Amino acid sequence: MVRLKELDVLRGIAALNVVIFHYTSKFRMNFGHNYPSKFDWEIGRYGVELFFMISGFVIFMSLQGKTSLEDFAYKRFSRLYPTYWICVFITFLIVNLSQDPKMETNSIPVLLMNMSMIQGVFGIKNVDGAYWSLVPELFFYAFMGALFQLRLLRKMRTIAVIWLTLMLSNSLFTLPFGAYLLNLQYGMFFLAGILFYKIKFDGGDWREHILIGVCFLAGVIENPTLICFGVFSAIFCLFYLFVYNKLTLLTWKPFVFLGYISYPLYLLHQNIGFVLMRKIGRYISNEFLVIFIGIISMITIAWLVTRFLEKPILHFLRNYRFHKPRYSGSFQK
Template sequence: MRNQEIIKSVQYLRGVAALMVVCFHFRYFLNDTYAQKDLGDALFGSGAFGVDLFFIISGFIICYSTRKPDSPHPVAAYALKRFFRIYPLLLFSLLAFVLLFGADGYSVLKSIIPLQADYSDKGPFFGYNLLSPAWTLTYEISFYLLFLVGLAISQKHRRLITAGLIVSIFLLLQWALNHAIELSAYTEYDYPYGGLVRPALAILSSPMILEFVCGIALYSIFMAAPDLPEKTSMFLKPLLLGTAAISALIYFSGDFYGHGLTRWGAPSVALILSLLLYERLNGLPDVRWLFFLGNISYALYLTHIIVLQAIRTYGVRFGLEGAPAFAFAVSLSLVAATLVHYLVEVRAIDACRALLKRLSTTPRRAPRLALDYQKF
């Protein structure tokens, strides 16, 4: 299990996470239509938990993708892979959004960096982004940069160094800004500096950044998990599946509503860990549509908001209401994400692979496309 190319539980969960965020944003199609007026909110009001899943999964995948150096220049290779994973699709999506709906140059520039719109606003969103779901990319890129430092210091100890950096910086900034350690992602602070220092303080002092550390920890647990006797495995399997089911149900209970470790983050950790360990013991079946959903998850996450804005702006609903309108919008988002995935993401991966081949003095045979997404 440790040597497999794709960890199915992670691949499937990232697809589910993206789809739940889509359903969260499209839930209003189901409201005020049926006898239960808040049907959309009841079904998908907690769909934004996908963000917390993404952050934890990112911590896991970055560790997994760097477990063995695949280049004589691992730091440069890592930086290239992260750039080509994030920016081609982000730039394409921003361009499409601006062409369709317009935007001022300053907002576009901040969104390209990417920075959130307003750091005087409440965290963890800080006014979102021009392309609203992209507010999370500021956290992702900050984590990538800190991991880059850890990787540059030591390949072997990259996880410990990165986790130590994140936790140390978080604790120092929390104490400096708040004179206490606050784990709520919604705490407001009065940041003392302007310019680019302010965004850095806001992101690195946010408890959201700790979710990447949880992903690092889950990777360490998964890789260290021993092979167990069959009797022990048979006992643990239903326990792990039950934990995963309870974790999923917690999302919809409302008891943990909101972002951060003290809210959706806690059940997200339990869900991912239970499925990882179950896969470690028993494997998981091949579910092609879930595998594909995982592949297009980033494209779906970024582009669905363009579909939603187009429906709102241009009224492209063909007279549909309620569940048919919801199904149409989700289906249209899946089609758009699939097209963008092949037209932008796949080509970006090919371009990255070509650059890595030039960088390497011993070019390797390119892995199959189906295996790219936990390497990138």
């Protein structure tokens, strides 16, 4: 699958926004900040919606060409779970060892349930609050795998109309099980990513543009605030710039780098960052500096995990399945 540098830029932008939101607004809510609340980065919480749109684009792209449901499932598992397990364990260990009275620790059973990634479905708390977004991701993967197996991906326009109708209905009436099983709360962003792929690579026309507009409308109806209207407008505009090759000017190496480490950064930054900021806040009174040190520290840790754990493990798992040696004839020693 072709790697698009612009997608790394978008991942980097999304990751940085989520981190700054957690270290300003979320940290203030949980522990208090001394600097004025006007500096809180509230819009950063919607970096997750950008991640969902990127997933829609990438997952649909991964199901094109010669592949199988088994290969798709294996690639998704190898991409998500090993790194997730590492980050869950690191977070559990650091938070439990920090002995911070304001940080909620977790038991071994909770840790083990978190290894499933779907603990939220059963009402079991996350080792880190950021993990909530992994459930919509997993349900989207399952949904796309089912469409692929049923050979329905070619009917994406029809599916989009049905899916958007259910999303809009859910916003008005709250359909049972809709939020989880059919991704009705966030599906408009995944779907928009798919439609943007079709415009960029698969001969999409005015119908895709209309459906993208309805995705935007569904997102605003689900989140009816002025700030959401503005942020979602920016997210959709960024993707339009991307599909029409106008985002190349923003392929700034720091954003590409943040995209490269975005998954471990997302998984590790929140609770570990809170522990770190509370520790160094005892010695540094300038909270802007505390936030900056927290961001740089977590970027460094995420890079170490990416460079020395995530990528080597992913490389090994992919090579094991797709490039393992094949023998013919008699057994060779």
